[in-house]
Amino acid sequence: MHVVIAPDCFTGTLTAQQAAQAIAQGWAASAPHDLLTLRPLSDGGPGFLDVLASALPDAQTLAVTVADPLGRDVPAALLVVGAEGDRTAYVESAQAAGLHLLAADERNPAVTSTWGVGQLVEAALAEGATRIVVGLGGSATNDAGAGMLAALGAGAPKDLARGGLALADISDAALPGLATTRERFAGVELVLATDVESPLLGLQGASAVFSPQKGASPEVAQALEGALGRFVEVVRRTVPEHTDLLTGTARRIDKTPGAGAAGGLGYGLALLGGVRVSGVSEVLEAVGLRELLRAADLVVTGEGCFDWQSLQGKVVAGVAGLALETATPSVVIAGQATVGRREAMTLGLSGSYAVAETPAQVEAAMSDPVGTLAARAARVAATWSPRS
Structure with missing residues (x-):
């Protein structure tokens, strides 16, 4: 049987690559055939570039240094694909504005800035990108992109990047520089993933919805x-x-989805x-x-918490929808x-399985995320994979 693990x-325990390897480890132990x-x-969100880099063998990874949400230098990267004149640059905003870059007592969306994201986009322009795809998610910021606009020349940092x-x-x-900054992107396809x-x-x-998750009272x-x-x-x-x-009315950008x-x-x-697409x-x-x-013959997907948000365009929903189209369980x-x-069946999923169902199991999973995920995958494989 051919099983795709996707x-x-x-969040908080395993990267997508680590999760895939843990599931594969458990599956292979139970169904080595x-x-x-x-x-x-x-x-x-976080991991956007790593996922694409592993799947795009011709992509070039370029290292850059940018500012984190509090203005400190952090390493980041661009992923560039294509030749001059037809070049796509992938940017992961969380590398500059991610919540994971801050200690718990530093999280305060009132003062964090997206200046570093502007530096990443500027680096993409410098590479001659005609298409820039910016992955959005996992941010520690709540500044409406003002810091990013300042880094691109739209206004002074003292006004926009605090x-x-x-x-x-x-x-x-x-x-004062917003109109000129907008003109710089006239020939660039800017995608919000x-x-x-x-x-x-x-x-x-x-x-209202997201700033409390970032530390706002x-x-x-x-x-x-x-302020926004x-x-x-x-x-x-x-x-x-x-x-x-x-309608004859002004198109309000602040009201557009995304x-x-x-x-x-x-x-x-x-x-x-920029135009929003599903990430x-x-x-x-x-x-x-x-x-x-x-x-x-089967696709196995996964995430940290399979909840109502999973039904709204997350990875699980995307995989399940594609599996329906290809008639793959x-x-x-x-x-x-x-x-x-x-609810799981409405997505087209044939089954859903949790690593942890009790407080004791949650504690065990947090202390050994790879081992507990692999063990659960082994039990799932015993159900879905026929013995040779």
Whole structure:
């Protein structure tokens, strides 16, 4: 039997590559006769570049140094594919703005900046990229991409790169270079790869939904909402909005799906002409998963927690959807599962399995994530793989 192993990362414990290897280890122990193909995946968040690098043999990895959310130098990379004149650069925003770059007591979305993401995009432009794909996810920021825009020349760092809360006090003239910065991207296809469809502002926006996960108190989240609203006001005064030909009203970039991704970084990129795509779909196409599944008997995906968010465009949903199209049975192995059987079946999954179901099992899984995941995969293989 040919089994494709295509998990996401198990956030906080295993990268996608480590998870794939652990599942393969357990599967091979129980079903050594099976052919296993490993394809680690990402939805655009942490691990985006590693996943693509392992699946794109012709890609060139370029090392760069950028600022982290608090302005300290950190190593990062670009992934460049193609020849001059037709070159794609892949950027992982979490390498510069990721929550994992900060200690627990440093997490404060009121003061963190996306300046380093702007440095990554600038490096992509310097490489002659005509298409730039930015993976969004796992951010520690909530500045609507203002820091990134400052790094690209839209305004002064003292106005835009001091974190989201500082945007509450910016003047109407804080974006003197925005029009010129937008012109620099006129000939570049800018792609926002993310699973998040939230707008920038409102009850479903970046500050209300995601800033608490990054360390914001309810009071700070409310203040960030106001600060980002002020930033949007200044942007609208600086550059004209396009009119929707159907409704005759101004097209509000802050209300477009994905504008709230990565603390509003989606909004900043959309100002430069960026168009949102599903991060999962972008990765699935890049790694050629559809072709793999056509030749496979089963696909095993996975993630840290299989919950309601998994149904909304995450890796598990993407794999299950593709498996339906290719008539390939699919199962998920997750660290924990809160989604019921009926909900799992709506995705097209043939089975869902949790590594940990009790507090004691959760503790064991956290202390030995590879061993417990491999053991669960071995039991799943005994169910799905016929004995030779």
